[in-house]
Amino acid sequence: MGVYCISIVDKNAFRRQIIVILTCLVLIIIGASCNKEKRRRKAILADESVYSSQNFTDLLIDSLTIKSFFQTFTATDSIKSEINEFYSRRNYQFAWLNKQGLTLSATNFYSQLQSYSRDFADNSLNNNQLDSLFMAAQTEEKLFILQKKQVKQLELLLTSTFFKYAQKNFSGTTKDPIDLEWFIPRKKKNYQTLLDSLVSLTKGEKVQEPVNQYYILLKAKLRAYRELQKKGGxxxxxxxxxxxxxxxxxxxxxxxxxxxxxxxxxxxxxxxxxxxxxxxxxxxxxxxxxxxxxxxxxxxxxxxxxxxPIDFRIKQIMVNMERLRWIPVEMENDYLLVNIPEFRLHIFQNSKQVWQMNVVVGKAAKKTSIFRGDLSKIVLNPYWGVPTSIVRDEILPKLKRNPSYLARNNMEVLSGNSVVNPANINWNAYSGNVPFSFRQKPGNHNSLGKIKFLFPNNFSIYLHDTPSKGLFNESRRAFSHGCIRISEPKKLALYLLRKDTSWNDEKLEEILKTDNETVIKVNPTVAVYIAYFTAWVDNTGQLNFRNDIYNLDEKLSKEIFGELQNP
Incomplete structure (x- = not known):
């Protein structure tokens, strides 16, 4: 009996020890989990310099309220995702209101909305419920802040409208720019960071918008032209x-x-x-x-x-502001920019234009493509590899009429990598593409002139010299088959090689006097933008307009003005 009692006591003591151990383990796990959650919460804050303790408001919202909001508010999946991410990073604290009412950020953003609507004559972001709640919050602050349902509704309306506004104002049309013949890559813009900065303002500081400086300059001109429109044009x-x-x-x-x-x-x-x-x-x-x-x-x-008409000019400005939404916010320090409708090449060094020159671009039937490349080679005394389309449409018919055409134009025929005698080929046997390639040998009459500049791309477009110098004096210079002829090729070559001590004017000139093809590597490479702007503000602050030589404004207008109620 006694032995039995001792055994029971031992078992009870053992059980108590197990319970104690398990309890300790649970506490350790919970503590670790709490620490992990604290670290996780700390990690999800976008920027502690923005989200300090005083930046947070003392009102909270929850995920169920956000989910319920989406049942009545129409939004794309991407905007829903942005909203959820934003509040998750803030630990579901309000952004636009606190216990005193509207924050300065809320009134600033609401003012931006009104300006956007006026500037672009776009009513698509207007929301009667937002206007009504915002007015009530402004005029009856103490009474409004007690109405929890309306406060949460206004908070979420401001946030959702912000993401819609940001997408429209800073990214533009959702249509693939490739469908609009624009091949310069668009970078996704971070509207979370923009909103973080906006809602953290306390003294009316200006938030840097995620747009290029040229967009900001053109926007000021849009406002000026809106005022002229109001006064009769x-x-x-x-x-x-x-x-x-x-x-x-x-x-x-x-x-x-x-x-x-x-x-x-x-x-x-x-x-x-x-x-x-x-x-x-x-x-x-x-x-x-x-x-x-x-x-x-x-x-x-x-x-x-x-x-x-003033209405035409305003549309022209707005179309080009749309294009400016697509280009990088920050360009490289050094780059070249060809503006097709302007027929000009602009050279930028340390982010400032240092000089410019006239260019000839592709005619309407042979458009120069819009893209970005990296200039990596300069070729002195280049061969001209004749494009297949020119061989088919222009050279072959002339060759059939006059077999000496190739010799007179300093051209040769290749089969693979071997030069062949054109006299041994029956050109009349071909009616379309031919199984040969053609090239023009270096020389003063070469179609590429004495220098070409290569930046690898899918469009077979490059910058080059030309023997037809007179075309640079024309005001409209769309004459080429797509490549870009430049008026000062030697000056550009020396500029690109300015840091390479192995090259100078004398050495360049010595090689150019020959007909020997010479390839020079450009290191580091230089960004080249081939762009299309028919309205822009130049480096002297003047508003420029050009004709829509490829009818691309008209094409883009249908996209953006179709989305606006009163363009």
């Missing part, structure tokens, strides 16, 4: 004269002067019908901004640009 020129020059007098000059004062090209309006020297200079400034011949004369081309 820009005066037009109505005259039967085909040419007005310095010294002429005509009543249409009254409107010409009014127009130029409104656009900033003419400083002082003398309100006379006389073509004065100050008017001639103002017309030159206007012509420069339009890409016309700067002769200071009001000719037919100038009148056409004068008479384009």
């Amino acid at each position: 820009l005066p037009t020129i109505i005259t039967d004269k085909k040419l007005l020059v310095l010294g002429d007098s005509n009543t249409c000059l009254l409107n010409a002067k009014k127009h130029l004062v409104l656009t900033g090209d003419l400083k002082l309006n003398d309100n006379t019908i006389f073509f004065t020297d100050s008017l001639a200079k103002a017309v030159q400034r206007f012509q420069r901004r339009m890409g016309l011949v700067e002769n200071g004369k009001i000719n037919q081309a100038t009148i056409i640009e004068f008479n384009k």
